[in-house]
Amino acid sequence: MTDLAQRRTALYRLYGPDGGLLYVGITHDLEQRWEDHRYWKEWWHLVHRSAIEWFPSRASALSVERAVVATESPRFDKTHRLGRGWRDHPPVTFTDPAxxxxxxxxxxxxxxxxxxxxxxxxxxxxxxxxxxxxxxxxxxxxxxxxxxxxxxxxxxxxxxxRGERPAPRKPKPCQGYFDADCR
Incomplete structure (x- = not known):
């Protein structure tokens, strides 16, 4: 298996409906990363367009990501803007107008x-x-x-x-010898 630091890495920019930059990130696996964003990021549904650039290593993508965050100010990014202690800061809040x-x-x-x-x-x-x-x-x-x-x-x-709690699920029927309920 290749060393993650040396793997090809994507830098992605996510844009909102007005063309404004929402977020910049890097990853080796775009599909998994975007699935994570879809689940955890309240602003994900605002994404209307993405731009992807590939770099030969994580280090090269990271240096460009830092520069992009510093110069383009994505709305929902704080990692590089706040420095090493970014996890100690409150999350970037967003209340969905919908x-x-x-x-x-x-x-x-x-x-x-x-x-x-x-x-x-x-x-x-x-x-x-x-x-x-x-x-x-x-x-x-x-x-x-x-x-x-x-x-x-x-x-x-x-x-x-309220007041209509679903009935508990019925246990599955016995599937065979290896099923603990069958012995």
């Missing part, structure tokens, strides 16, 4: 019985896709609806209408 709309639409969908009674709501990822927003935004909306007493949830982040 959050009130998402809350109203989700509440209407629940009240309109779009989701079956006694069943868990779709997963946060599916709801984020449906409402064209990020998973953290959907999570915040769902948590607000729990605080308001409209929904209930478990520690595993399953949500359902």
């Amino acid at each position: 959050e009130p709309h998402v809350k109203r639409a989700l509440r209407a969908a629940i009240e309109g019985e779009r989701f079956p009674h006694g069943r868990a709501l779709p997963c946060r990822r599916d709801l984020a896709t449906e409402f064209t927003t990020s998973i953290p935004t959907v999570t915040r909306v769902l948590d607000e609806l729990v605080k308001e007493g409209f929904l209930e949830s478990t520690t595993r982040r399953s949500y359902w209408r």
Whole structure:
């Protein structure tokens, strides 16, 4: 296996709908990195365009990333702007302007019985896709609806209408000798 520091590395820029630079990053694996952003970055749904440059090593990509952050000031980047102690700073905050709309639409969908009674709501990822927003935004909306007493949830982040907890899943039937339930 090749040394990661010597692997070919991508520098990527992510742009918003107005053409403004949202974020700059480097990675060896764009697909995995963007999947991580899709899950964790509240601003991911704002990305309308990307630009990718490949470099022969991580060090060469990192030096260009530092220069880009210093000169182009991406909206959601703090790694190089704040220096070594960047993790000690509060996160760059972003409140999705669509959050009130998402809350109203989700509440209407629940009240309109779009989701079956006694069943868990779709997963946060599916709801984020449906409402064209990020998973953290959907999570915040769902948590607000729990605080308001409209929904209930478990520690595993399953949500359902208040007073309609889904029935526990039925155990799977025995699959064979190696299944512990069969012995």
